[in-house]
Amino acid sequence: MSSKKNSLTRFIFILIDGAPYQIFKELVADGTLPNIKKYVIDRGSIKKAVSVFPSTTGPAFIPFFMGLFPGTANIPGIRWLSKTKFQNPHRFLRPGVCSYMGIDGVSFNADLPAKPTLFNFFSSVSNIYNLLTSGCPPSKDRTRFLKPLVYTYAHFSHQWKFVHAIASRKLLKAVEAGDKFVMCLFSGVDAYSHFSHTQSSLVIDAYREIDQTVGKVCRILQQSGDFDNTLILITSDHGMTNTHTHIDIARHLDKSGWCCLHHPLPWRHNARCASMVSGNGMAHIYFKSEPNRWGERLSFERLSQMGVVETLLELNGLDFVAGQSEDGSIIVQKSTGQGKIAYANGMISYQFNRVDPLRYGIPYENLSFRDALIQTYDSAYPDGLVQLWQLFQSERTGDLVLSAQPGYDLRARYEYPEHHATHGALIAEQMVVPLAVNLPIDTEFIRTVDLFPTILSAFGYSIQDNPIDGQVIR
Numbered sequence: 001m002s003s004k005k006n007s008l009t010r011f012i013f014i015l016i017d018g019a020p021y022q023i024f025k026e027l028v029a030d031g032t033l034p035n036i037k038k039y040v041i042d043r044g045s046i047k048k049a050v051s052v053f054p055s056t057t058g059p060a061f062i063p064f065f066m067g068l069f070p071g072t073a074n075i076p077g078i079r080w081l082s083k084t085k086f087q088n089p090h091r092f093l094r095p096g097v098c099s100y101m102g103i104d105g106v107s108f109n110a111d112l113p114a115k116p117t118l119f120n121f122f123s124s125v126s127n128i129y130n131l132l133t134s135g136c137p138p139s140k141d142r143t144r145f146l147k148p149l150v151y152t153y154a155h156f157s158h159q160w161k162f163v164h165a166i167a168s169r170k171l172l173k174a175v176e177a178g179d180k181f182v183m184c185l186f187s188g189v190d191a192y193s194h195f196s197h198t199q200s201s202l203v204i205d206a207y208r209e210i211d212q213t214v215g216k217v218c219r220i221l222q223q224s225g226d227f228d229n230t231l232i233l234i235t236s237d238h239g240m241t242n243t244h245t246h247i248d249i250a251r252h253l254d255k256s257g258w259c260c261l262h263h264p265l266p267w268r269h270n271a272r273c274a275s276m277v278s279g280n281g282m283a284h285i286y287f288k289s290e291p292n293r294w295g296e297r298l299s300f301e302r303l304s305q306m307g308v309v310e311t312l313l314e315l316n317g318l319d320f321v322a323g324q325s326e327d328g329s330i331i332v333q334k335s336t337g338q339g340k341i342a343y344a345n346g347m348i349s350y351q352f353n354r355v356d357p358l359r360y361g362i363p364y365e366n367l368s369f370r371d372a373l374i375q376t377y378d379s380a381y382p383d384g385l386v387q388l389w390q391l392f393q394s395e396r397t398g399d400l401v402l403s404a405q406p407g408y409d410l411r412a413r414y415e416y417p418e419h420h421a422t423h424g425a426l427i428a429e430q431m432v433v434p435l436a437v438n439l440p441i442d443t444e445f446i447r448t449v450d451l452f453p454t455i456l457s458a459f460g461y462s463i464q465d466n467p468i469d470g471q472v473i474r
């Protein structure tokens with residue numbers, strides 16, 4: 001990114017929660033987003049980037065701010081359970097079982113690894129609504145008191161327009177104040193998509209509001225003479241697909257004799273397993289190794305012998321079940337075939353039996369992470385090999401990981417408002433996001449995890465002493 005790196009002094013980062021690449025691109029093409037087109041894309045690029053698995057808010061923010069995969073950061077979902085740290089029956093202790101959707105939201109930053117974030121590299125910063133605030137001085141987290149009230153009100157009243165209006169006002173104020181790094185999250189597209197569908201008039205209006213704000217931001221930058229030395233990045237944490245059927249994972253496991261602990265009932269007695277759903281297109285499933293002990297992660301082979309894998313594959317709309325083999329490799333199972341992802345010396349290999357569950361159709365031998373991205377970029381499961389591998393590096397990842405087919409999600413009860421759109425899964429429509437940036441980017445192959453080192457490099461920072469998952473892209 002950037003041939004004029006030395007002249008960059010300011011960075012505006014706009015994150016549109018839940019903007020699918022395809023829809024965003026069409027809105028640019030049909031003239032719905034004229035300011036983003038004129039001020040950002042026409043001066044730079046619009047690219048497709050691959051997010052992370054699970055493709056969900058929270059875990060999928062970590063790549064942008066820290067250059068880490070959710071598995072590396074040990075935050076493998078918006079809900080998770082730690083088998084080794086589970087504290088039953090001390091229900092008020094953490095960690096053990098977690099939902100960042102509830103009270104644990106306040107622990108998100110404390111759960112992150114102690115590593116630098118984007119906020120640490122800029123002298124004056126502003127944060128608006130984004131939950132990853134590690135490195136941001138509290139006084140510069142401009143919505144820290146407002147967000148819990150405003151989001152709760154909007155969640156129950158569906159008034160996300162008002163949330164966007166506050167975001168826009170705070171963003172313009174921070175830009176006017178001359179802050180070097182301004183981070184602004186717009187949640188309306190995600191919220192209205194869940195509430196209606198991915199292209200409802202409510203959703204399109206939310207995109208329009210963001211576009212109008214971008215126009216105002218750019219005019220302020222022009223007036224202050226900063227327009228040419230400001231990096232403007234507009235992207236998303238995940239895509240979305242419309243949902244027609246909710247799969248009740250917890251009830252299915254209950255009925256099959258596996259009493260299932262799940263939110264909002266994380267303290268069920270006699271639980272034999274747990275389901276922790278994200279997005280709601282993915283879920284971590286954990287099984288007790290003994291009647292009263294969660295123990296260590298159970299191998300895929302053992303879970304197959306217990307009949308659990310078959311039980312789950314009975315579910316119509318469940319895309320695949322993944323787990324870790326006794327030899328450490330990652331197994332992806334569908335009823336029609338099995339794939340195996342092996343990792344050695346920084347290289348990824350892939351084999352399959354019968355029908356390839358990831359639909360690549362060819363085995364791979366010793367691919368670098370970069371080549372694994374390139375080979376699978378335009379497939380149904382972009383970056384699927386590395387994404388499945390990284391997720392199982394987290395101690396909090398389930399014994400099994402489930403991903404839903406488009407049209408389905410994995411949470412049938414206790415969701416208000418009912419979700420009519422879904423993300424979280426490994427499928428392309430939920431994994432790929434738009435990347436609009438006012439500087440040219442040459443490569444066609446981008447992970448969101450690459451943006452952290454790439455942005456820092458554009459501002460002249462090197463982070464060689466800090467091992468991360470992302471790479472500088474050009």
Ligand SMILES: [Zn+2]
Nearest residue numbers: 018057190279
């Ligand atoms: Zn969402």
